[in-house]
Amino acid sequence: MQPYVLVVEDEDALATLLEYNFQKEGYEVGMAGDGEEALIMAAERTPDIILMDWMLPKLSGVEACRRLRRREETRNTPVIMLTARGDETDRITGLDYGADDYMVKPFSIPELFARTRALLRRASPSLLEDVIRQGDIEIDTKAFRVKCGDTQIHLGPTEFRLLDHFMRHPGRVFSREQLLDAVWGRDVYVEARTVDVHIGRLRKALKKNRTSDPIRTVRSAGYAFEIAA
Amino acid sequence: MQPYVLVVEDEDALATLLEYNFQKEGYEVGMAGDGEEALIMAAERTPDIILMDWMLPKLSGVEACRRLRRREETRNTPVIMLTARGDETDRITGLDYGADDYMVKPFSIPELFARTRALLRRASPSLLEDVIRQGDIEIDTKAFRVKCGDTQIHLGPTEFRLLDHFMRHPGRVFSREQLLDAVWGRDVYVEARTVDVHIGRLRKALKKNRTSDPIRTVRSAGYAFEIAA
């Protein structure tokens, strides 16, 4: 689905500019104003990529970066540093503080997009993919279409997101709670059993054009998506 | 048709920037990192235009350019040279090495677009055609005319721009907000639901001469344009 970018920037004008542009570009955007907040937000929901100011209140960008690297979930999350001209340029260019790329302010937004995409492509290619295929099932996230074999099938929004999530993580088992988080959203209060119903709806929709069921029920654990080999 | 542009640039940052911007502008983009690769890629698929760095590994831009000129397919392919300030400026201005235009880094992307279009217009005008066709629907963006089958139909300005935007991005789903941005303009304050009304008007106008509705409603996501296959 949409990549989730965490923007850590204390300067309001730039923060708003980045938020606006990344949203427009189709990213989900989280905003943090200082290093501590950044760590908290990154813990709540692992970002797909992080843009971090070099100079931050409370906890500098470099230090925040280091701490992110110590956590399992964010160990490999790409980080782009945003630096003002002159911020210890030597060390920055060395990229030896744990960031994956850096940009010197003022920078061009398109170039930032370009680098963001480059890093995302490396770290989680499936996020940038518009068309995902698993066996004979294919979804186009730009066109919101699902093909099973060579016939289109129709899914409701929730079923579509559910299938999208499954197809980006084939084989992996997700608990109902994980699915609620990933597909419904963090702050949505919905019964866990509701997942069953949507799984059922998705299965029904897919069943029309195929014999085998690509969704495996893992008793007392959750569900997984896999195309029989 | 999308023009196919071959970008030959070894500096990663610039290469990515160019790739990104040209894709965004609606070009198909091929990337090569040095002169040899450029020749191979140009042989595989003849580009409509080439952007070539002056200084390249293995085979300089000038030499690559000469060799392209020797091949039948690429003899008349326009080439824009990208030069760093100071790269033998005298000769470059002479354009006696076979390129059709040149730009000195750092250059502005919009200007590069402008020159690219200018060269394309000269070399293969049909690529910049003002007429867009999808199935039996055809619009002439210069003359502001719309044909459905072989009868003219009349659209208001907003509906025309809406259709124009849809036809340039067939299949893709746009949210109301994206449509407002693209069709109404970024800083126009208009209710999102207004899009619905114009979609309705566009549908009504198109319906007169065709049975199927080319605009697909994607619930909770937006609208997409597509001609049934």
Place this chain on the structure above:
DNA sequence: TACAACTGTCACATCATTGTAATATTACTG
């Protein structure tokens, strides 16, 4: 000024989607 074309907004009808609870079915345990 009167008129026509166009636009944006609202109100209301309609329909798809959703979450839940109730019920049926299945898989595991001993």
Place this chain on the structure above:
DNA sequence: CAGTAATATTACAATGATGTGACAGTTGTA
């Protein structure tokens, strides 16, 4: 094989999103 826990299925009411007609304001033109 019975008993139990977990999952599947169904039905349904509430919700939310979309389609549509009407209307008033605007603009440009005869």
